[in-house]
Amino acid sequence: MEKENFRPLDLRKKLRPGESIIQALLFIAGILSIFITVAIVYELGKEAWLFFGNPDVTFAKFFGTTTWQPGIGRFGIWPLVTSTLVTSFIAILVSLPLGLAAALFLSEYASPKARSALKPILEILAGIPTVVYGYFALLFMTPLLQKIFGEGVEVYNMASAGIVMGIMILPLISSMSEDALSAVPRALREGAYAMGATKFETSLQVVLPAALSGIGAAVIIGISRAVGETMIVAVAAGAGPNFTFNPFQAAETMTGHIARISGGDLSYNTIDYTSLFAIALMLFLVTLVLNLVSQTIINKFRQRYE
Amino acid sequence: MQNNQPEIAIETKNLFIFYGSFAAVSEVNMKIEKQKITAIIGPSGCGKSTLLRAFNRMNDFVPSSYVTGEILLHGQNLYGKDIDPVEVRRKIGMVFQKPNPFPKSIYENITWGAKINGFKGNMDELVEQSLRGAALWDEVKDKLKKSAYELSGGQQQRLCIARTIAIQPDIILMDEPASALDPISTLRIEELMQELKQNYTIIIVTHNMQQAARVSDYTAMMMLEKDGSRSGTVIEFSETKRIFTNPKDKRTEDYVTGRFG
Amino acid sequence: MNPSRDHYPKGEELQRSLSARYRNASIWQILFLSALVIAILSLAALLYNVVDGAFGYVAFEYKNDPSEFTAKPLDDLNQQELLDILTANLSSGAFKKLDNEKAMEKRSRSDLHTLVLERLIQIDTKQTWSMTDSIFRSSEIKAEVAEKYPDAKLEFRSWLTPVFLTTPMSSKAEFAGVRTAILGSLWMVGIAILFALPIGTGAAIYLQEYASKNLLNRIIQTNINNLAGVPSIVYGMLGLAIFVRALEPLTSGSMFGVTDANGRTILSAGLTMGTLVLPLIIINAQEAIKAVPDSLRQAAFGVGATRWQTVWHHVLPNALPGILTGSILAVSRAIGETAPLIVVGASTFISIDPDGPFSKFTALPIQIYQWTTRAQSEFHAIAASAIIVLLVLLLSLNAAAILLRNRFQKKY
Ligand SMILES: Nc1ncnc2c1ncn2[C@@H]1O[C@H](COP(=O)(O)OP(=O)(O)O)[C@@H](O)[C@H]1O
Ligand SMILES: [Mg+2]
Numbered sequence: 001m002e003k004e005n006f007r008p009l010d011l012r013k014k015l016r017p018g019e020s021i022i023q024a025l026l027f028i029a030g031i032l033s034i035f036i037t038v039a040i041v042y043e044l045g046k047e048a049w050l051f052f053g054n055p056d057v058t059f060a061k062f063f064g065t066t067t068w069q070p071g072i073g074r075f076g077i078w079p080l081v082t083s084t085l086v087t088s089f090i091a092i093l094v095s096l097p098l099g100l101a102a103a104l105f106l107s108e109y110a111s112p113k114a115r116s117a118l119k120p121i122l123e124i125l126a127g128i129p130t131v132v133y134g135y136f137a138l139l140f141m142t143p144l145l146q147k148i149f150g151e152g153v154e155v156y157n158m159a160s161a162g163i164v165m166g167i168m169i170l171p172l173i174s175s176m177s178e179d180a181l182s183a184v185p186r187a188l189r190e191g192a193y194a195m196g197a198t199k200f201e202t203s204l205q206v207v208l209p210a211a212l213s214g215i216g217a218a219v220i221i222g223i224s225r226a227v228g229e230t231m232i233v234a235v236a237a238g239a240g241p242n243f244t245f246n247p248f249q250a251a252e253t254m255t256g257h258i259a260r261i262s263g264g265d266l267s268y269n270t271i272d273y274t275s276l277f278a279i280a281l282m283l284f285l286v287t288l289v290l291n292l293v294s295q296t297i298i299n300k301f302r303q304r305y306e
Numbered sequence: 307m308q309n310n311q312p313e314i315a316i317e318t319k320n321l322f323i324f325y326g327s328f329a330a331v332s333e334v335n336m337k338i339e340k341q342k343i344t345a346i347i348g349p350s351g352c353g354k355s356t357l358l359r360a361f362n363r364m365n366d367f368v369p370s371s372y373v374t375g376e377i378l379l380h381g382q383n384l385y386g387k388d389i390d391p392v393e394v395r396r397k398i399g400m401v402f403q404k405p406n407p408f409p410k411s412i413y414e415n416i417t418w419g420a421k422i423n424g425f426k427g428n429m430d431e432l433v434e435q436s437l438r439g440a441a442l443w444d445e446v447k448d449k450l451k452k453s454a455y456e457l458s459g460g461q462q463q464r465l466c467i468a469r470t471i472a473i474q475p476d477i478i479l480m481d482e483p484a485s486a487l488d489p490i491s492t493l494r495i496e497e498l499m500q501e502l503k504q505n506y507t508i509i510i511v512t513h514n515m516q517q518a519a520r521v522s523d524y525t526a527m528m529m530l531e532k533d534g535s536r537s538g539t540v541i542e543f544s545e546t547k548r549i550f551t552n553p554k555d556k557r558t559e560d561y562v563t564g565r566f567g
Numbered sequence: 568m569n570p571s572r573d574h575y576p577k578g579e580e581l582q583r584s585l586s587a588r589y590r591n592a593s594i595w596q597i598l599f600l601s602a603l604v605i606a607i608l609s610l611a612a613l614l615y616n617v618v619d620g621a622f623g624y625v626a627f628e629y630k631n632d633p634s635e636f637t638a639k640p641l642d643d644l645n646q647q648e649l650l651d652i653l654t655a656n657l658s659s660g661a662f663k664k665l666d667n668e669k670a671m672e673k674r675s676r677s678d679l680h681t682l683v684l685e686r687l688i689q690i691d692t693k694q695t696w697s698m699t700d701s702i703f704r705s706s707e708i709k710a711e712v713a714e715k716y717p718d719a720k721l722e723f724r725s726w727l728t729p730v731f732l733t734t735p736m737s738s739k740a741e742f743a744g745v746r747t748a749i750l751g752s753l754w755m756v757g758i759a760i761l762f763a764l765p766i767g768t769g770a771a772i773y774l775q776e777y778a779s780k781n782l783l784n785r786i787i788q789t790n791i792n793n794l795a796g797v798p799s800i801v802y803g804m805l806g807l808a809i810f811v812r813a814l815e816p817l818t819s820g821s822m823f824g825v826t827d828a829n830g831r832t833i834l835s836a837g838l839t840m841g842t843l844v845l846p847l848i849i850i851n852a853q854e855a856i857k858a859v860p861d862s863l864r865q866a867a868f869g870v871g872a873t874r875w876q877t878v879w880h881h882v883l884p885n886a887l888p889g890i891l892t893g894s895i896l897a898v899s900r901a902i903g904e905t906a907p908l909i910v911v912g913a914s915t916f917i918s919i920d921p922d923g924p925f926s927k928f929t930a931l932p933i934q935i936y937q938w939t940t941r942a943q944s945e946f947h948a949i950a951a952s953a954i955i956v957l958l959v960l961l962l963s964l965n966a967a968a969i970l971l972r973n974r975f976q977k978k979y
Contacts, residue, residue: 037790044808132935135950165772187404198588201422201592206418210408234909
């Protein structure tokens with residue numbers, strides 16, 4: 001090859017405007033995600049501010065009363081909160097034992113063949129849109145509950161929505177728990193086996209406790225998902241705030257309420273409009289905290305076994 | 307000693323250990339004497355760990371692995387059809403290269419094995435006895451409820467020894483137990499082994515020649531076979547003194563004098 | 568030896584305690600397995616429930632007897648005869664309106680057939696039954712119908728038909744289809760991907776290839792992980808505040824001379840959904856870029872390439888299948904999402920095909936939601952049919968993703 005075919009050698013630093021422009025564009029793409037978060041906080045915060053700035057709305061009313069009907073000046077948030085808690089609690093009650101047991105089976109017992117047959121089923125379950133789960137809750141789970149528990153079960157009820165939400169969250173809890181279980185170092189299992197422990201004693205008494213914080217992180221993410229889940233509760237839990245802890249009664253959750261009210265023709269600058277943003281802000285903050293806590297736990301957990 | 311027949315703790319006959327179709331260890335015939343320390347030495351990858359883990363069936367967890375031949379404990383073949391590997395491991399405990407205490411308290415680390423194995427005596431006594439046996443009691447007696455992870459590496463390894471002796475095995479296997487430790491901790495473990503051999507038969511894998519010479523009564527020298535099969539075997543097995551001063555095999559001599567490779 | 572050895576079980580007792588331990592273990596193993604069995608059963612129940620709803624007997628009456636319009640059986644009429652009936656019996660205004668939507672002469676026979684049924688004869692559904700009931704209680708159903716609705720006709724129907732896929736919305740379940748909804752979903756997803764894929768890939772390249780480990784970049788990374796966990800309805804609220812309201816001149820199209828529109832358009836929905844899937848796309852693209860071995864980058868740098876040349880010529884081509892797989896998964900997430908669309912104002916009744924980013928819109932999951940929450944069982948039947956359409960769509964997308972992954976899986 002001829003040296004003359006190349007441009008002359010010059011080792012000094014060159015300005016490469018193309019490179020710099022591209023790098024700037026990529027940086028903007030990267031930083032956009034921060035803007036999204038800022039926009040969420042700003043927009044929700046702004047409208048929530050307007051809501052709480054309304055002279056009729058006081059903190060005492062908001063947290064001290066139990067009727068939510070902004071249209072007629074009732075601003076007690078509790079009915080929306082309690083039904084969110086009840087449905088989420090039921091969901092975790094269903095998904096934690098099932099998800100954990102499934103994870104234990106998959107990571108400790110199943111042969112590679114069985115695993116590759118069983119895992120896709122959980123993945124399908126995870127991929128089903130939540131509105132389909134809503135259909136399932138209303139038209140399968142509710143009639144089933146009515147058959148089992150009789151007349152006391154209302155057509156719209158929190159139990160049905162919660163149980164189906166639990167099924168929806170199950171794959172998430174199971175796969176995160178499985179990750180936590182398989183992150184437990186082999187040396188620990190071998191230590192247990194070498195003392196004459198059976199496989200079962202090892203997985204339940206050594207591996208499971210060692211993975212506990214990872215599993216805790218899974219549960220927290222599960223709660224966050226349940227609290228933020230909309231369609232299942234919008235379809236099956238009930239269409240109206242109701243202050244009750246009875247799972248067989250209808251009650252609207254925070255998300256369900258937002259979906260129903262915003263589904264109508266909502267006009268801007270009304271108390272209905274701003275109140276939805278106040279609820280959404282609460283949702284955002286609660287799920288944010290849950291997600292951050294879960295992530296911190298996972299990072300700690302990983303460090304410990306690295 | 308030389309005159310009366312030595313008592314045999316464990317014996318291998320024509321032992322081959324496979325990973326799939328690869329024979330990692332070939333044709334091992336050893337009689338390991340009771341209440342003695344037997345060292346297994348040799349270059350890395352020659353199958354020392356594989357052989358050691360065959361003694362308490364830890365290789366069972368590698369799905370492709372299997373053995374041919376026999377390992378006899380009190381005349382029973384450990385790989386016999388009706389042998390329960392769980393029970394084998396209770397009789398033949400193991401200490402690993404890296405300390406691996408359970409993420410529980412010091413106390414529970416010791417009692418856990420006892421509990422699952424149906425121990426009916428006094429737990430506190432057992433804990434004290436085992437920790438004393440592992441020369442750790444004085445250092446931890448005031449913090450038994452603390453997490454085992456708060457101990458230093460050397461202390462953790464002695465805790466692992468303590469938890470092994472708590473289940474009262476006949477034989478203790480040690481796979482390079484000091485290789486992850488500092489010289490002082492190593493020394494303590496070596497001293498501890500001398501005490502342990504009053505009650506237990508110990509088989510230790512080490513690639514530290516001086517350590518083998520210092521602690522062991524017998525030494526097994528392992529090497530890859532000459533035939534190019536990459537399969538390891540025991541090329542010489544006799545009293546440690548002899549291996550280090552007057553080996554029969556030229557390869558052993560090269561290895562122990564550092565002229566190997 | 569050591570005294571405590573006596574405290575461990577021996578002989579007979581040892582055997583007994585061992586077998587008790589094993590029994591215990593197998594009981595628990597069965598319990599663990601049953602969790603998976605429950606998961607499988609739930610999935611089976613869900614799918615069965617949907618299929619069960621989409622087929623079955625339906626009892627209906629004709630408001631107007633077909634013989635008022637024709638002597639021949641309706642099903643035997645040809646296209647021209649049907650058209651004649653419509654011309655003769657529809658009010659001129661109604662006919663004109665239909666003709667404006669689509670020229671009557673150009674309509675297919677089945678289209679005209681539907682119109683005759685819908686506009687003239689006017690079906691009145693009395694009751695529907697699930698597939699299982701229809702199969703196993705067929706004689707009871709027949710007896711019940713004969714007694715309760717003596718004039719009704721009973722017919723075993725598949726609610727999911729090719730016509731269902733190609734007809735627009737209708738206020739009558741019998742004539743409703745998912746055409747507008749599918750088109751709405753496709754437009755919306757198209758816009759979402761067009762928006763999120765370049766930005767997401769760019770962000771991933773920045774984070775993997777350019778970002779140093781400083782505080783800002785750590786915050787960006789944590790923030791992306793958190794955004795992935797924000798409830799979808801919150802994205803809906805963001806979309807409502809920003810795209811629908813604040814950017815109304817842009818998203819309604821009034822900036823471009825579109826009149827008679829507000830911000831509740833496909834464009835707003837697409838941008839909202841794009842924002843929602845952006846973190847997913849970034850995270851997936853990061854994984855794909857991470858999987859490209861360093862040796863490749865070093866080789867490129869070694870022959871004097873700049874960073875961007877290295878990324879563009881070596882990293883991106885190798886990461887592309889992974890990035891595309893991630894995008895397909897993001898698409899399937901977007902297609903199934905419902906809540907944000909409700910909030911940004913999907914129209915629930917709309918029978919005109921969307922024709923651009925400034926159209927009002929509906930989407931497949933919106934229709935499912937709408938129909939599921941109706942009280943009449945015939946709407947549940949079409950909800951079930953729409954669910955099958957949605958699930959088949961998602962299944963094909965995932966199959967495509969798996970194929971892509973297997974096809975391009977590189978062994979480095
Ligand atoms: N789990 C395993 N699967 C397959 N081969 C293995 C496994 N463990 C070890 N080997 C192989 O067996 C041989 C001996 O390994 P090992 O017993 O660990 O040697 P050493 O402990 O002497 O260094 C090596 O060639 C190693 O690659
Ligand atoms: Mg080794």
